Amino acid sequence: DQQVKQNSPSLSVQEGRISILNCDYTNSMFDYFLWYKKYPAEGPTFLISISSIKDKNEDGRFTVFLNKSAKHLSLHIVPSQPGDSAVYFCAASNRGGSEKLVFGKGTKLTVNP
Amino acid sequence: DAGVIQSPRHEVTEMGQEVTLRCKPISGHDYLFWYRQTMMRGLELLIYFNNNVPIDDSGMPEDRFSAKMPNASFSTLKIQPSEPRDSAVYFCASSLTGTPFSGANVLTFGAGSRLTVL
Numbered sequence: 412d413q414q415v416k417q418n419s420p421s422l423s424v425q426e427g428r429i430s431i432l433n434c435d436y437t438n439s440m441f442d443y444f445l446w447y448k449k450y451p452a453e454g455p456t457f458l459i460s461i462s463s464i465k466d467k468n469e470d471g472r473f474t475v476f477l478n479k480s481a482k483h484l485s486l487h488i489v490p491s492q493p494g495d496s497a498v499y500f501c502a503a504s505n506r507g508g509s510e511k512l513v514f515g516k517g518t519k520l521t522v523n524p
Numbered sequence: 525d526a527g528v529i530q531s532p533r534h535e536v537t538e539m540g541q542e543v544t545l546r547c548k549p550i551s552g553h554d555y556l557f558w559y560r561q562t563m564m565r566g567l568e569l570l571i572y573f574n575n576n577v578p579i580d581d582s583g584m585p586e587d588r589f590s591a592k593m594p595n596a597s598f599s600t601l602k603i604q605p606s607e608p609r610d611s612a613v614y615f616c617a618s619s620l621t622g623t624p625f626s627g628a629n630v631l632t633f634g635a636g637s638r639l640t641v642l
Binding site: 447 | 555557559568572580615617
């Protein structure tokens with residue numbers, strides 16, 4: 412049973428536009444959510460996180476929104492750049508830390524010049 | 525710091541052979557994790573260690589898989605005997621014990637070991 416779901420395997424956007432990546436979760440005990448970015452032949456790298464006491468966290472061009480009632484989070488990238496082309500993983504845990512992170516299957520973002 | 529170092533980067537072996545994957549975590553990190561990535565199941569946690577002690581191995585698929593961490597700077601994941609369904613990318617990651625909900629405890633991943641079992 413997938414506890415973290417990324418229902419869109421891929422997303423394509425134009426450079427300069429907004430990219431919105433979505434993630435749904437089923438476990439109401441999750442209290443910490445993270446996004447990782449992965450380039451080919453590399454390991455995932457941490458991008459941004461949010462705790463369940465917040466509904467928004469911003470870091471430069473990246474903003475994560477959390478809707479606890481809907482068990483949904485999203486990552487917004489504005490403006491999108493070709494270098495943002497990568498696979499984005501949503502992850503969640505229930506201890507405020509990175510132990511036993513549960514990952515989604517990822518969404519491949521392509522930003523076209 | 526050189527980051528998390530994994531070897532080999534690629535391994536091709538035949539069914540029934542023993543496979544050993546190696547990991548050197550970031551110096552000073554007290555947590556070490558082994559993940560497996562497949563198309564079907566995505567990124568799955570296999571096992572993790574804290575201060576060289578295995579804490580949770582509930583993700584290890586079966587007895588053919590074993591992991592050790594003899595010291596703070598080295599860990600191995602062994603598959604014996606290997607099977608074609610073990611073909612995947614295996615990632616090692618490390619982290620620090622940090623304040624909950626802070627960025628101090630996020631995982632740093634290695635580049636992965638791509639395993640192909642024929």
